Amino acid sequence: MSDIKVKICGLSTEDTMAAALDAGADMVGLMFFPKSPRHVTLSQACKLADMARGKADIVAVTVNMDLDGLSRIKELVNPDIIQFHGEEAPESLAAAKVMHGTKVMKAMSISEKADLEAAQYYAIVADWLLFDAKPPKGSELPGGNGVSYDWTILKDLDLKKPFMLSGGLDPENVAEAIRVSGVTAVDVSSGVEREKGVKDSDLIRAFLAAAKGVKVPG
Numbered sequence: 001m002s003d004i005k006v007k008i009c010g011l012s013t014e015d016t017m018a019a020a021l022d023a024g025a026d027m028v029g030l031m032f033f034p035k036s037p038r039h040v041t042l043s044q045a046c047k048l049a050d051m052a053r054g055k056a057d058i059v060a061v062t063v064n065m066d067l068d069g070l071s072r073i074k075e076l077v078n079p080d081i082i083q084f085h086g087e088e089a090p091e092s093l094a095a096a097k098v099m100h101g102t103k104v105m106k107a108m109s110i111s112e113k114a115d116l117e118a119a120q121y122y123a124i125v126a127d128w129l130l131f132d133a134k135p136p137k138g139s140e141l142p143g144g145n146g147v148s149y150d151w152t153i154l155k156d157l158d159l160k161k162p163f164m165l166s167g168g169l170d171p172e173n174v175a176e177a178i179r180v181s182g183v184t185a186v187d188v189s190s191g192v193e194r195e196k197g198v199k200d201s202d203l204i205r206a207f208l209a210a211a212k213g214v215k216v217p218g
């Protein structure tokens, strides 16, 4: 039996980063999308990344970022993984992998099974796939909207690459989401916040305990 992997996304303070690390987060996400309420500056990101290095994988979350922007993040923050959360093509991921020498994660917007079809192309280059909910109409954010989709469509998905479920997860529903989808990795942002963009250490601990409490065959 092995533990579920958990990514806590959009951490922006030292207290909540410490809570996530102490409670056993496997990945911690730092947000580089300026419109996000979880956005961090490069200097904040460096401090938070230093706390996490060697304890959890540092994930830099980007949206359609140009090569210069990615290079600056690589040089200053040195993340373990770059998350691509926009309309980036598989070729852009491949280029970033070669250029920056990091692992890459591709987020895809999902509302129905057909949305999973492109995953096979991304799986050729991506080290991880993240199946997130399609943003609601009018949202300025491609992720972090706290909405979910039918988790059962991920059941029995075989991509030969690891993937995560996200979108609207929280400490109350994460165990059920893992059971009905069969996933072994989950990601959360809004569900561990007390208000939009403000992470809550107690909710982070509760989420990690609930997710890690589900045992999967491994």
Ligand SMILES: O=C(O)c1ccccc1NCC(=O)[C@H](O)[C@H](O)COP(=O)(O)O
Binding pocket: 009, 010, 029, 031, 033, 036, 037, 038, 061, 063, 085, 132, 141, 142, 143, 144, 145, 146, 147, 166, 167, 168, 169, 187, 188, 189, 190, 191
């Ligand atoms: O969280 C954001 O503000 C965000 C903005 C732009 C692109 C991606 C963003 N989040 C990426 C994530 O990996 C979130 O954890 C994921 O979308 C799930 O969010 P939530 O439904 O709020 O748990």
